Amino acid sequence: MSMKCFKLEQWGQPGVYTTAPRPTPGVNDVLVRVKAVGLCLSDVHMMHSQPGSDPYASVLEPGFILGHETAGVVEELGANVTDLKKGESVVVHHVQHCGHCEYCERGLEMHCTYYKRGDILVTRGSGQDGGLAEFVVVPRDELVSVGNDDPVRYAPLTDAGITAYSACMKFIPRLRPGDFAVVIGIGGLGSYGVQFIKMMSAARVIAVDTIPRRLEFAQKELGADFVVAAGPDAAEKIKAITEGRGVDGLVDFAGVDQTMRLAADVVRPRGFISVPGMGGGSVTLGWNKMATTAEFALSLGSSRKEMREVCQLAREGRLRIDMDKFSWDQIPEAYEKLEKGELSGRAVILVD
Template sequence: MATMKCFKLQEWGKPGAYAEAPVPTPGSNDVLVRVKAVGLCLSDVHMFRSEPGSDPFASVMDPGFILGHETSGVVESWGANVSDLRKGESVVLHHVQHCGRCEFCERGLEMHCTFFKRGDIMVTRGSGLDGGLAEFVVVPRDELVSVGDDDPVRYAPLMDAGITAYSACMKFIPRLRPGDFAVVIGIGGLGAYGIQFIKMMSAARVIAVDNLDQRLDYAKELGADFVVKSDKDAKAKIMEITKGRGIDGLVDFAGVNQTMQLAADVVRPRGFISVPGMGGGSVTLGWNKMATTAEFALSLGSSRKEMREVCQLALEGRLRIDMETFNWDQIHEAYEKLEKGQLSGRAVILVQ
């Protein structure tokens, strides 16, 4: 049996490890993808740090799976029922697996698929099931999108950071009007796209919030109209910028106590707070705790429709995609830089 190199989470509470695994075989509706690039995510580090049985990962899945949920590559082979791809065609993989039959899948909300949902998270490639940090990966045909002859490497970081940010921001972007204010908290791998999507698809003025000066400088490069340091004075500064008006749309990519409280403090009536950040924070909501008629949502994953839309924006050259690439033997180094916040763009592993 042919084998391939891969990188697995072997045990909870320990870093991932290099390993070997059998080359997967595509079923009749599947595609075998030769992996070219994989983006690394902070949620991987959260899995490394998880104690056995702890939420949200170790309580609902077993270790021993191949990591990597931001995957791009080229078509290697396909099953008997696949007829619309060619060998060597560039493709990207949706980071959400779905059954296609449940109520949510029928409504185009694959990120809530009841078959793959475990507690508050989804089990998918690189998170409970074998992912893309390997030479090959098998994926159902309807969970990948072709990008033709474009370089698949530049799309890898979009397959979670880009499309998760897009999904989180699109919960309020259609509601924004000229004169409105939107806040992006956390200008890391996802926040960089959040700023771009809001500026591209609305007339709102964007306030970027982060605790690092270099990230606030980065936010200005990406088009943020204002920047605010994430400290005890952040609320006052935001209210000063908006002249006491408050915020119409806010996305929190950190999701810690401090940022979630800030969101509740600055949102205005009819405003919307979207929290994709999984920092483990919480906030008390209720009368006199948040503006009346304001809405709050925890944002999870993305849909295939949103993936196609983000890929189209990238194909048209409308997205700035910053990444720092690493070779296969530098995976540990890349994760270390990710955890320490030392990256210039998304960490992307060049697989082959």
């Protein structure tokens, strides 16, 4: 039996509609009927990747189903899965893990040595078949149940939400009243970053972006305390807002040369820079190039624990989830709008 799907067949080429065999669950797996899939800019980066180029085409083989933000309902249970029922809503943790390496034992599945390839992970939708299909098979321990809730609203959380959460939680516990935190890039991930910092700390948030409407949205709708237009004078504006002290936490969802340099220029001693953005940028760090004792980390992926926590915040109604919904036959159009920055929320494909 076959199913419809949307694949990346060749590097440097757009994804294509095609079919694939309907997967069969093993004894510890769940067959999920996909209801919604969020689209990510990393999908676009993969489709534009030339053969052999970093970070994707140098370590992954094409020919996989796209889509790593997946939510749906239980269609079929493996023989050993007894705590879920057919029709129950579930969200898929796209980060796969072996369960027995050093990092998995420590609850750091995003660093699983078995699935690591270069600087990235082989995940559903990136190297292995993802969610842009009618069905996907997932090990039980890579699912989180959301009961009878509509799974559609959870699709953007499975990467955009939890990647932002993981990146911000690297410094949120360190923030104190009176501190400043910067969020660079108020797009599909940055909008969650602003929310998490405001929700879970007493820090004052400075939102940075190149698009005026995103800055307005960050301040009026998400609660950012200050906004700064990205540009050559952004560092001076941030230093003025902080009265010269600099910022205590910063998350860069762009990850290009300019934003990483901005981060290093404004962080203060003992501050923390978290960079989940995979824009291909780099920055020179060293004496007089970043505050002494400040920390810098490239943030990769998330854990199942973090996914459960983000889903719980959503179930309690504490998280704003903005979506631009598209039908199955609008996948290319949705990717085009995503690439052009024309979306107001996360692009979500309804699979019906």
